[in-house]
Amino acid sequence: MTDTVDDADLPYEDGASQQQKVEVLEERLEILEQQNDEMRDKLLDANAENNKYQQKLERLTHENKKLKQSPLFVATVQELTDEGVIIKQHGNNQEALTEVTAEMREELSPDARVAVNNSLSIVKQLDSETDVRARVMQVDQSPDVSYADIGGIDEQMEEVRETVEMPIESPEMFDEVGIDPPSGVLLYGPPGTGKTMLAKAVANQTDATFIKMAGSELVHKFIGEGAKLVRDLFELARQQEPAVVFIDEIDAIAAKRTESKTSGDAEVQRTMMQLLAEMDGFEERGQISIIAATNRFDMLDRAILRPGRFDRLIEVPKPEAEGRGLIFEIHTRGMNIADDVDFEELAELAVGASGADIKAICTEAGMYAIRDDRLEVATEDFEQAWRKIQQTDEDDDEISKTFA
Ligand SMILES: Nc1ncnc2c1ncn2[C@@H]1O[C@H](COP(=O)(O)OP(=O)(O)OP(=O)(O)O)[C@@H](O)[C@H]1O
Structure with missing residues (x-):
């Protein structure tokens, strides 16, 4: 680059002749003009560059938006390697190696939950599991519903009490008599007839923690995580026992198998299998009662109604x-x-x-x-x-x- 002219002192001696002064000043003017041209060229280059980046930014923003709009799958980061990040998809447990940007890599750590797109690129990091649990599972240490708040379904209430209260309050009696306590109660009937109230009241009566999970949320909002959330649900119940686990809209996870073999169905199946496994493992379940509810009894998969699972089916009709x-x-x-x-x-x-x-x-x-x-x-x-x-x-x- 041309020499800079940065001192404001006049570039000639005090005693210089008029001629000398003009020459020196012309020389300086020339340098300044040259510098000006160079700066203008640089500015033009910078502008062009800026335009290019602007376009790239727009394209990436658009692509990012598109990626976020299409359904994403949930995966867990297994390992950060030199070749990329190894992730394991929830649901099918498939592992994959995927590349990430340097910024994304900085944020990630093993065990982080991430959302991935169809091509298994990581789109974003997700909240921790505790937050997800909090959103799907509603935990109430002492629900404020009592039997006196429920009207018109006395028979049903008696049956629920008999099935749920005894195993929670006197589990040793079942041990001594040598029989397994009834494992689960399924309440079915039209909406708004008091099914949730019954489950809350029985939890209140037995000083048990009430843990509610909605079947539809499980399969629709947390794709790929259903089975894991069911496992978490029972783990949470074990930590909080005695507990009443209330699964609302169980038809969403335990619907009859359809002919189609879409991945959605497979996912729901896995969630149901996990639920059945948890119900079958009563030995380790401790003082945990399971109450499920549905408005669509006709849609339920018979597997869920086998003895040892929901062996009390109680219809909660509209009141007379x-x-x-x-x-x-x-x-x-x-x-x-x-x-x-x-x-x-x-x-x-x-x-x-x-x-x-x-x-x-x-x-x-x-x-x-x-x-x-x-x-x-x-x-x-x-x-x-x-x-x-x-x-x-x-x-x-x-x-x-x-x-x-
Ligand atoms: N038998 C009842 N006695 C008193 N109040 C009731 C009864 N049934 C319903 N209610 C009132 O309706 C509200 C909703 O009832 P609840 O949530 O228990 O119904 P549900 O059968 O679980 O409905 P859904 O199938 O839609 O979940 C309760 O909070 C209560 O105020």
Whole structure:
């Protein structure tokens, strides 16, 4: 590069002639012009380079977005080698060697959980397993539901108590008599009839930790991890025993096998096999009771109903008139209701309502009173609320038919 002209001192002696001064200044001007040209060239080059990087960035951002949109699989990092990173896919346990950028490599360590795309490139690192567990499993040390909060399903409640309470409270009795305690209870029936409540109440009664896992979340949100999460679920229960493990929507993991052999099916199968294995290993299970629930009994794989697994099948139906009356009574306990409100009458009116519907009627009736600026809930409010809830149900049915 040309010499720089960086001192501001005049480049000639004080006594220099006019001629000498002009010559020196011209010389300096020439240098400056040259430098200017060089700088302009560099700027142009830098701009071109910048454009190139900008385009590359856009392309990569687009590609990254695309990668994140398509379904990803979960894998665990086994080893960081000079050739690349060895990962093991969950579900099929296949190992693969994949290359990663230097930045990604810095972040990774053996045992890290990562999401990989179809070509097994690592797209991102995932939360630790504890976070995932927290999201799929709802743990409640002491649920606040008691038997007195449940109405209209006394028989079912008795059966659940008999099956679950005894093995938790007096496991030694089963040892002494020499029989295996009943392993699992399967509650089936329409939505909102109190299945979850029953499981919570029995956990509360036995001072057991209530651990809930939703079957549908297990297979839809955590693809490739179902079997492992089932293992984790029972491990967690063992740490917390006595525990009641409640598997909601079990039909999502234990549905009848279909003819198709898609990878989704295989994954669900693996999850179910793990569940069966955990249920069969009762010896090591300790004071852990399993309660599962489904609205789709007809869809269940018979394997799950074999003796020694869910050997108590309890139907939890919608309540009859008497039961509906009791549920109205339960849900209005804390409400300020008019003296003339008659639960039997309300129960006669709300034909076909589930426990959850009745709870909704009571809340809605309270809302009608508030809107009307009254502090007391009247019979009319309940009637109006029931009409509204029926309407909402009909609308929902319409919507589900439209999308069916
Ligand atoms: N038998 C009942 N007695 C009192 N309240 C009930 C009863 N059944 C349902 N409820 C009310 O409805 C709510 C929902 O019930 P719950 O979650 O137990 O139903 P579920 O049968 O587990 O439904 P799903 O199949 O949709 O999971 C409860 O929190 C409770 O307020």
